[in-house]
Amino acid sequence: MINRRNFLVSSALAGVAGRATGQTLPGKPTSRVRPSAEYFGPQFYGEEERNQLMDVMESRSPFRWYGPGNRQPAKVATFEKEFAQAMKSSYCLAVTSGTAALQTAMAALEVGLGDEVILPAWTWHSCYSAIVLAGALPVFAEIDESFNIDPDDIESKITPQTKVIMAVHLQGNPADMDRILALARKHNLKVLEDCAQSVGGSYNGKPLGSMGDIAIYSLQLNKTITAGEGGAVVTNDPVLFERGGRFHDVGSFRAPHESLVGKAQLQSFVGCNFRMSEFTGGVLLAQTRKLAEIVRRTRAAAAQIYQGLADLPGIHFRRRPDAAGEIGVGVFVRFKSKDQRDRYVAALRRDGVAAGPPSGSVVLPIQDYIEKKRTVHPAWPSFTSERGRSIRYGAACCPRTIEILDRFGGVAVGPKFTEEDTAEIVRVVRKVYPTILST
Numbered sequence: 001m002i003n004r005r006n007f008l009v010s011s012a013l014a015g016v017a018g019r020a021t022g023q024t025l026p027g028k029p030t031s032r033v034r035p036s037a038e039y040f041g042p043q044f045y046g047e048e049e050r051n052q053l054m055d056v057m058e059s060r061s062p063f064r065w066y067g068p069g070n071r072q073p074a075k076v077a078t079f080e081k082e083f084a085q086a087m088k089s090s091y092c093l094a095v096t097s098g099t100a101a102l103q104t105a106m107a108a109l110e111v112g113l114g115d116e117v118i119l120p121a122w123t124w125h126s127c128y129s130a131i132v133l134a135g136a137l138p139v140f141a142e143i144d145e146s147f148n149i150d151p152d153d154i155e156s157k158i159t160p161q162t163k164v165i166m167a168v169h170l171q172g173n174p175a176d177m178d179r180i181l182a183l184a185r186k187h188n189l190k191v192l193e194d195c196a197q198s199v200g201g202s203y204n205g206k207p208l209g210s211m212g213d214i215a216i217y218s219l220q221l222n223k224t225i226t227a228g229e230g231g232a233v234v235t236n237d238p239v240l241f242e243r244g245g246r247f248h249d250v251g252s253f254r255a256p257h258e259s260l261v262g263k264a265q266l267q268s269f270v271g272c273n274f275r276m277s278e279f280t281g282g283v284l285l286a287q288t289r290k291l292a293e294i295v296r297r298t299r300a301a302a303a304q305i306y307q308g309l310a311d312l313p314g315i316h317f318r319r320r321p322d323a324a325g326e327i328g329v330g331v332f333v334r335f336k337s338k339d340q341r342d343r344y345v346a347a348l349r350r351d352g353v354a355a356g357p358p359s360g361s362v363v364l365p366i367q368d369y370i371e372k373k374r375t376v377h378p379a380w381p382s383f384t385s386e387r388g389r390s391i392r393y394g395a396a397c398c399p400r401t402i403e404i405l406d407r408f409g410g411v412a413v414g415p416k417f418t419e420e421d422t423a424e425i426v427r428v429v430r431k432v433y434p435t436i437l438s439t
């Protein structure tokens with residue numbers, strides 16, 4: 001379980017992305033570890049969220065589709081409308097988690113038996129599980145120094161069975177969308193943008209999630225805005241919206257959603273129940289209205305740190321495909337070796353700065369259950385075909401990913417960092433970095 005202490009210490013860069021990664025580093029925190037590196041959304045909880053919750057309580061109407069009296073519940077519907085606007089997309093479907101959103105997106109794209117989906121070797125478990133639970137085959141590509149999927153590695157992983165490229169925008173940093181979209185066009189593939197760790201980020205001025213065929217967001221505690229749990233699927237395609245909508249609601253496409261697309265195009269089919277409650281919808285509506293401000297503040301704090309370090313001899317930051325679009329949840333620098341990186345992180349922590357290796361994701365191909373292709377049933381369709389039997393996971397399929405992650409370390413950034421906070425981080429990094437580089 002992750003609590004505030006773990007967050008700042010074991011997984012110090014977890015800001016938006018954070019989950020304990022199992023990596024531990026030496027170095028004890030001191031009292032100067034900044035509380036404002038805490039979970040982003042809850043730092044902004046206030047009257048707005050309280051009022052939304054009280055509305056739902058007082059109306060005694062916590063279900064999104066109907067309730068007591070004649071009034072149509074509107075919290076989730078309004079959240080969907082405003083979130084779609086914020087993401088400059090036509091349709092938004094609220095769901096219970098980012099994981100549910102990924103499964104819904106897979107269904108919307110009709111991913112199934114025999115299909116292959118390319119995903120980065122460094123991302124969250126749900127990206128892999130959504131593909132396997134759809135009966136399709138996950139194919140890993142390496143990351144590059146942006147920590148996102150390397151477009152150069154995608155092309156070699158494309159086969160006639162490839163249907164989707166999963167472009168995951170990790171730790172607030174946009175993936176190389178121009179190159180990914182060009183590859184998708186060339187090979188006639190769909191693009192699913194996973195914006196779970198980068199809600200509110202942008203690429204060339206476009207909101208993350210507005211460029212691919214379909215996008216997902218997580219609104220779980222560690223993300224930019226949150227109701228503890230929650231997720232969203234966004235698309236401009238009315239048929240994808242309908243198929244996703246039906247999948248998330250046991251096959252139904254209800255009148256309020258149908259009215260958004262004009263007329264339903266599909267028939268009912270097997271689905272899940274990933275419907276969002278009005279309580280969650282209310283909190284997320286209030287949080288959506290604060291999203292731009294949370295991102296603005298985080299970017300400003302990160303910019304001060306980048307600027308304060310830019311002239312350090314030899315400094316090499318994580319690659320940013322669009323620096324202006326990055327949220328800035330962490331500022332990462334590269335070292336020659338894992339040993340140097342570990343000593344850097346330990347030294348920063350000794351000086352009270354929340355620091356860590358890249359976190360919030362896992363190197364998926366080396367997870368035991370993935371390497372062994374363990375599923376609910378031994379005859380799971382993903383791995384029974386000749387291709388599914390022959391594909392090999394494990395460290396050999398992502399050596400570059402492991403090497404890159406071992407050599408980067410960073411400091412956490414939060415939306416309530418003051419200029420004093422960022423100046424202190426810059427001061428400590430400027431003191432520590434040259435001594436580490438020279439040893």
Ligand SMILES: Cc1ncc(COP(=O)(O)O)c(C=O)c1O
Pocket residue numbers: 017019097098099100102123124126127168194196197218219220229230231360
């Ligand atoms: C990249 C990515 N995708 C999907 C998810 C799943 O989101 P959730 O935890 O809301 O199910 C996460 C969660 O951390 C994530 O980091």
